[in-house]
Amino acid sequence: MSGTEWAVEKEGETLAKKTLIIGGGIAGITAAQKIAQNGGAALLIEKEGHLGGNFAQLTYTFPVLADAKGIVAREIKTAQELGGIEILLQTTLESCSGEAGNFTVELRTPSGRRTEQVAAIVVAAGFHYMEPTAYTEYAYGRSAKVVTSLEFERMAAEGRLPQGQVRVVFVHCVGSRDKAKGYRYCSKICCSYSAKHAIMLKQANPEAKAYVFYIDIRALGKGYEEFIREAMEKYNVRYIRGRVAKVIESGDKLLVRAEDSLIGNPVEVEADLVVLASAMEPPQGSRDLAGILGIATDEYGFFREAEANVRPCHSSKEGVFLAGSCTQPMEIAAAVGMGGLAASEALILSR
Ligand SMILES: Cc1cc2nc3c(=O)[nH]c(=O)nc-3n(C[C@H](O)[C@H](O)[C@H](O)COP(=O)(O)OP(=O)(O)OC[C@H]3O[C@@H](n4cnc5c(N)ncnc54)[C@H](O)[C@@H]3O)c2cc1C
Ligand code: SF4
Known part of the structure; x- marks a missing residue:
């Protein structure tokens, strides 16, 4: 299946609805991979001209001094090669209406505005240094x-x-x-x-x-x-x-x-x-993005979890999920974990 065919056949059932993922760092890339690997469809938007986020700026990672740029390149390649993920660079969210399972989002892309219907939204906008x-x-x-x-x-x-x-x-x-x-x-x-x-x-x-x-x-x-x-x-x-x-x-x-x-x-x-x-501070423009999505931020501007203990990837609005360091400072492993969790929640709404 190509990255733009969104009706995914899986054992007779059709998952026709996409998840919009905002932010192409490791949390967003992981969420997109997990959605695609489980038969869903992801639309990954990144405001910069490249994927990888802050991870892509690192040389080695603690605690094992692994090759950061090599890992990021591998994860981006996996996402690019999986069917079911469309990646839009230099793209931001302009507006959002609707409800869980049926959102209408308007995107600003380099080639103009684009409107999409999505079942769920994952916010993975990372942190600012x-x-x-x-x-x-x-x-x-x-x-x-x-x-x-x-x-x-x-x-x-x-x-x-x-x-x-x-x-x-x-x-x-x-x-x-x-x-x-x-x-x-x-x-x-x-x-x-x-x-x-x-x-x-x-x-x-x-x-x-x-x-x-x-x-x-x-x-x-x-x-x-x-x-x-x-x-x-x-x-x-x-x-x-x-x-x-x-x-x-x-x-x-x-x-x-x-x-x-x-x-x-x-x-x-x-x-x-x-x-x-x-x-590590909240991503730039986090309060504006929260306003567009209708979700809450904390006193600093990080996105607020609905229930930090047992629902850490739920935002204050149903159907909008959170992944990675846009919720609090965290290491790569934690951002990857949240990306996977947000993907599993988004997939429930895609059915
Ligand atoms: C100096 C330094 C060293 C570090 N070393 C390590 C280490 O050795 N090991 C380790 O585990 N962790 C390390 N980290 C932490 C690591 O960088 C983070 O854990 C990781 O980058 C978090 O990934 P993320 O996807 O949550 O966010 P980010 O990497 O910040 O990615 C977020 C992405 O979202 C995009 N974005 C933001 N807003 C929007 C928007 N409105 N629309 C579209 N796109 C948007 C951004 O451009 C970015 O590409 C280090 C951090 C720093 C600062
Ligand atoms: S992890 Fe906490 S204690 Fe350690 S340098 Fe950072 S802010 Fe200071």
Whole structure:
């Protein structure tokens, strides 16, 4: 069957209704795959000109340092080759009316407007990575030697990690757990990906020294705690407990000032590069999208689950489901899990 024939025959029954999936990151791709593999039809829209979302910007993934770009390419290829998935890039949702089992959606595509009937909608709009411009004390935006963790991923992908006897400082909780200037919530995975970055640095440049400033370590997931221990014990990454107060430009170096809260002494590290683990925030335009769909967001702008414990992929509106990091910061495995769950709910409405 081609990707545009939507009446799918399966053991004598016809599943004629599509599911609209908004967002072509790993959560949306997974939802589309699962719908197609179970005989349904998916219309996957992505606002950018390519699929993969934030995952496609990563180099390796914790906790096993798997090849991120290779995995994303494989999953996109699987989705493209499965019958039953139509992919529209540079496409957004303009309006939505109707009810569960029978929505009318209007899309803005590069070739004009397009109207579709869909049985269910999966919102998989992902997260936005916070630009830490409010943190002027960290010299972000002033010094090219202060970068975010996402910029560090790009540096690694392009083979631009610093070489020789350099010192690199990783700063946790920038914009997270900070009621004053950022978000009150914990971004959940930056303890783990900062350890990944320190290991990537040491693998690319064994002469480098890596320092991590942390408040406390949060690494809840299979193998995550062990992964951080490996950074400390196998790669000699130095973990210092304390919130960084200031990053000062000093000639061609940076001075990182903090208080070591375990021993109560001020500490200063001279660095060649500072990497800020910034907050994962709601996707841009999430409140507008929620308005079009008639679903609720939380106080931050993440999409609100109807019942977080047992119905985590149900939005506040019947027939509209949620998948991935548009609900809260999460790792790839959790986004994949939610994508599959949302697909199974959407398929029920397609029958
Ligand atoms: C620096 C960094 C390192 C990380 N390292 C790891 C790691 O090692 N291991 C790990 O498990 N996780 C890691 N993560 C987390 C990982 O990136 C996420 O778990 C994953 O990207 C979530 O996938 P998603 O599909 O939910 O969202 P996203 O990847 O954000 O994808 C969402 C997609 O939806 C699209 N979209 C948004 N709004 C709309 C709209 N209105 N209409 C159409 N399309 C829309 C976006 O353009 C995007 O393509 C890291 C994150 C960061 C920031
Ligand atoms: S996961 Fe770690 S670094 Fe990220 S906000 Fe939570 S405690 Fe801070």
